[in-house]
Amino acid sequence: GTRRxxxxxxxxxxxxxxxxxxxxxxxYPGEQVTLxxxxxTQFEIxxxxxxxxxxxxGFWVEDIxxxxxxxxxxxxxxxxxxTEYTVQKKALFPTGPGSFTIPAVTFHxxxxxxxxxxxxxxxxxxxxxxxxxSNPVTIRVKDLPEEGKPPEFxxxxxxxxxxxxxxxxxxxxxxxxxxxxxxxxxxxxxxxGAPTLPEIEDFKRYEPKVEEAMRAKGGxxxxxxxxxxxxxxxxxxxxxxxPVRFAFFDPRTEQYRILENDPIRLNVAKGDLA
Numbered sequence: 001g002t003r004r005x006x007x008x009x010x011x012x013x014x015x016x017x018x019x020x021x022x023x024x025x026x027x028y029p030g031e032q033v034t035l036x037x038x039x040x041t042q043f044e045i046x047x048x049x050x051x052x053x054x055x056x057x058g059f060w061v062e063d064i065x066x067x068x069x070x071x072x073x074x075x076x077x078x079x080x081x082x083t084e085y086t087v088q089k090k091a092l093f094p095t096g097p098g099s100f101t102i103p104a105v106t107f108h109x110x111x112x113x114x115x116x117x118x119x120x121x122x123x124x125x126x127x128x129x130x131x132x133x134s135n136p137v138t139i140r141v142k143d144l145p146e147e148g149k150p151p152e153f154x155x156x157x158x159x160x161x162x163x164x165x166x167x168x169x170x171x172x173x174x175x176x177x178x179x180x181x182x183x184x185x186x187x188x189x190x191x192x193g194a195p196t197l198p199e200i201e202d203f204k205r206y207e208p209k210v211e212e213a214m215r216a217k218g219g220x221x222x223x224x225x226x227x228x229x230x231x232x233x234x235x236x237x238x239x240x241x242x243p244v245r246f247a248f249f250d251p252r253t254e255q256y257r258i259l260e261n262d263p264i265r266l267n268v269a270k271g272d273l274a
Contacts, residue, residue, distance in 0.1 A: 014041075014042040014043050014113060015040075015041075015042050015079055015080065015082070016039070016040070016041045016042065016043055016109065016111065016130055016132055017039070017040040017041075017082075017132060018037060018038070018039050018040075018105075018107050018132045018133065018134045019037070019038050019040065019134060019135060020035060020036070020037050020038075020102065020104075020105065020134035020135055020136075020137050021035070021036055021038070021137065022034065022035050022036075022092075022102075022137050022139055023036075024139075025137075025138070025139055025140060026139075026140045026141075026142065027094060027139065027140075027141055027142070027251065028094075028141065028142055028144055028157055028249065028251045029093075029094045029095060029096050029097060029141055029143075029144060029155075029157065030093055030094065030095075030144075030155060030156070030157030030158070030187065030188060030191070030249070031093070031094070031157050031158070031251040032091050032092070032093060032158075032186075032187070032188070032220060032221060033059075033091075033092045033093075033094070033139055034064070034089060034090070034091060034092075034219055034220075035089070035090045035091075035092055035102065035137065036086055036088070036089050037086070037087050037088040037089075037105065037107075037134055038084055038085065038086050038087065039084070039085045039087050039107070039109075039132075040075065040077065040082040040083070040084050041082060041083055041085070041109075041111070042080065042081075042082055042083075043109075043111035043112065043113060043130075044111065044112045044113075045085075045109055045110070045111055046110045046111065046112055046127045047109070047110040047127070048087065048107060048108070048109050048110075049107070049108050050105065050106070050107060050108075051106040051107060051108045051131060052105065052106055054102070054103065054105045055103065056090075056092060056102060057100065058094060058095060058096070058098065058100040058141070059092040059093060059094055059095065059100065059102075060092070060093040060095055060188060060190065060191065061090055061091070061092055061093075062090065062091045062093075062188075062214070062216075062221055063089075063090055063091075064089040064090060064091050064216040064219055064221070065089075065216065070085040070086060070087055071085070071086055072084070072085055087107075089219065091216070091219075091220075091221045092139075093157075093188040093191070094139065094141040096141065097141045097142060097143045097144075098140075098141055099138060099139075099140050099141070100138070100139050100140075100141065101136050101137070101138045101139075102136060102137045102138075102139070103136050104133040104134050104135060104136050105133065105134045106131055106132070106133045106134075107131070107132050107133075107134075108129065108130075108131055109129070109130045109131070109132065110127040110128070110129060111127060111128060111130055112125045112126075112127050112128075113125065113128075144157075144249055145254070148255065148256050149256055150247045150256055150258050152195075152196045152245045152246065152247040152258060153247040153248070153249065153256060154192075154193025154194075154247070155191060155192075155193055156183075156187060156191075156192050156193065156246070156247070156248035156249070157187055157188070157248065157249045157250075157251060158185055158186045158187020158188070158248060158250070158251070159185050159186050159187065159248070159250055159252070160183050160184065160185035160186075160187065160246065160248050160259065161183070161184050161185055161259070162181070162182070162183055162195065162244070162246045162259035162260070162261060163180075163181075163182045163184070163261070164179070164180070164181050164182075164243075164244050164261040164264065165179075165180050165182075165264075166178065166179050166180070166231075166241070166264055166266065167180070168266075169265070169266060169267065170266070170267045170268075170269070171233055171266055171267070171268050171269070172233075172268065172269045172270070172271045172272070173233055173234065173235065173236055173268060173269070173270055173271035174232060174233070174234075174271045175232070175233065175271070176230050176231070176232060177230070177231045177232070177233065177266065178228055178229070178230060178231075179228070179229040179230075179231050179241065179264075180226060180227070180228050180229075181194075181195050181197075181208075181226065181227045181228075181229075181244055181246075182224055182225070182226045183195065183224065183225050183226075183246055184222075184223070184224035184225075185222065185223075185224075186220055186221070186222045187221070187248070188221065189212050189213070189214045189221070189223035189224065189225050190212065190214070192212075192225045194208070194210075194227055195227070195244050195245060195246035196244065196245045196246070196247075197229070197244055198242040198243065198244070198245075199242075200231065200241055200242065202233065202234050202235040202239055203231045203232060203233055203234060203239070203241075204231070204232040204234060205229055205230070205231055205232075206229065206230040206231075206232075207229075208227040208228055208229045209227075209228045210225065210226070210227055210228075211225070211226045211228075212224070212225040212226070233266065233268040235268065236268045236269060236270045236271075237268060238265060238266070238267055238268075239265070239266045239267075239268050240263050240264070240265055240266075241263060241264040241265075241266065242263055243260040243261050243262065243263055244260065244261055245258055245259070245260045246258070246259045246260070247259075
C-alpha cells in the first residue's frame with residue numbers, strides 16, 4: 001500500500017509559570033520559614049518585575065539576596081522541559097500563632113518566543129507582555145509550649161551562643177568598666193530581647209548601647225546582637241559581676257535552653273579621692 005507521511009505534530013504553545021513554596025509549613029513563632037518564588041519558562045525572558053508589592057501579614061520579613069544572575073537550571077515537568085529560575089527568596093519569621101496565608105503575587109514578564117524558523121533568530125524579535133501569578137501559600141504557626149518556659153525567656157527562637165566580657169579586670173572606684181554581652185546564632189536577631197542582667201551591687205549602671213548585624217548564610221539568617229553596658233564601681237575590693245542569663249527556644253529540639261556565663265571578678269582599687 002501507499003505509505004502515508006505523518007504530518008508533524010502541531011507545536012505546543014510555549015509555557016510560563018510562577019510557583020511559590022515554603023520550606024516548612026508548620027512552625028513556631030520566631031522560627032524561620034524560607035519562601036521562594038521560582039519561574040518556569042519555555043520563553044526567553046527579557047525583563048521581569050513585580051506588578052504589586054506582596055503583603056506578608058503575621059510575619060517579620062527579611063530579604064535573602066538571590067544572586068544578581070538568577071541561577072538557571074533545566075527541569076522536566078509533566079508539561080515539558082523548562083528553564084527554572086529562583087527569582088526571589090524571603091526569610092519569614094512568624095510573629096505569633098495562627099494560620100496565615102501569603103497571597104498570590106503577580107509578576108510581569110517581557111518575553112521573546114524562540115522561533116523555530118532559523119531566519120527568525122537572525123532578526124530582532126519583539127517582546128510581548130505576559131502576567132503570571134504565584135499560588136498562595138499557607139503556613140500554620142503553633143503556640144510555643146508553656147511547659148518549661150523559663151522566666152528569662154523573651155521570645156528568642158533559634159539557636160544561640162552567649163559571650164560576656166569586660167574590657168578590664170582591674171579598675172578604680174568611679175572608673176568606667178565596659179560590660180559586653182554578645183548573643184550570636186541563627187534566628188531573627190532584630191527581635192532579640194536583652195539578656196537578663198542580674199542586680200549588681202556596688203555598681204552604677206547605664207543603659208546599654210546596642211548593635212546588631214545580620215546576614216544570610218546558605219539561605220538561613222544568622223547574626224549577632226551586642227549590648228554594651230557602662231558600669232561604674234562604687235566601692236573598692238574584689239567585686240563580682242554575677243552571671244548573665246539568656247533563654248531561647250530551639251525549634252529543632254522543641255525545648256527551651258538557658259545560657260549563662262561564669263561570674264566575672266573585678267579588682268577595684270580606691271579612687272583618687274577615696
